[in-house]
Amino acid sequence: MSSIAANLLRPVVICGPSGTGKSTLLKKLFNEFPDKFGFSISHTTRAPRPGEERGVSYHYVSRESFVELVQQDGFIEHAEFSGNMYGTSVKSVEDVKQGGKMCILDIDTQGVKLIKANHPHLDPLYVFISPPSLASLKTRLAGRGTESDHSMQARLAAAVGELEYAKSGAFDVVVVNDDLERAYAKLRRVVVDRDLEAGDQLPDFAAEQ
Structure with missing residues (x-):
């Protein structure tokens, strides 16, 4: 297998706080490319x-x-x-x-750390889906109508931890989901075309904490 073909078959790890729209983005990707990806x-x-x-x-x-x-x-x-x-x-x-086929995994930061520590030979492409701000993430979570005050605080606390981990440079690419179509276009270029320059800068969340 050529190195180009091997690169295109690298697994893709998608990670990001709950409420960032990962599932919606991945659903769009699978719908557009039903034969390209494997579970x-x-x-x-x-x-x-x-x-x-x-x-x-x-x-x-x-x-x-x-x-x-x-x-x-x-x-x-x-x-x-x-x-x-x-x-x-x-x-x-x-x-x-x-x-x-290309394997896409939707896992949390703990899973990312486990791959890096124990299974580096998998050599996945690490993509972090980020909210544009913590305030927007809170609004999205509240919009679900399924979160109690306690679970909302727990999810936001977990999100802060995940964003801190992303800040450490653990991911190859960051995609900010501030607009679904824009974010999907970015994710598509990263995952399908392997354009690693198509990503975004991780927002600075420090001022909100």
Whole structure:
């Protein structure tokens, strides 16, 4: 495989605070390029639900097998919800690449740190989706109508931590989602065309804190 082709198949890690519109941006990307991107199939310890297929919906494994893979550093990131474990394995990302597609991962900063520390050979392109300001992020979160005062403060505190991490230069490109169409055009150029100069400067949030 040529170095150009290999570069185009590098996984892409999308990261950013909750409420920045990551899901909306990625949905637009997948809708426009349905054959270009691949999803890594996650592992889980829960049982299949009606209509789900093994090896398609999830890789269903026992808790023992899951824990064993954790101990082998086989996961890029993993977590436990409602007594069930979920994780993105290194192999699942490699499988997407071997299939000739680009794997996009939407993970938090903790996941980014785990990749950098334990799986540098994956060599992903790190893209940070930033709000234009903390005030705008608060407005977006409030607009959902699903946040209590406590959860709003928790999400904003988490956002400050993620923005501080982004300030450290951990990401290859920053895209500021101040306008959806403008931000999508930027993300498209970065992810599809690999124009790493198409990104934005990270806003200075210090004055708002």
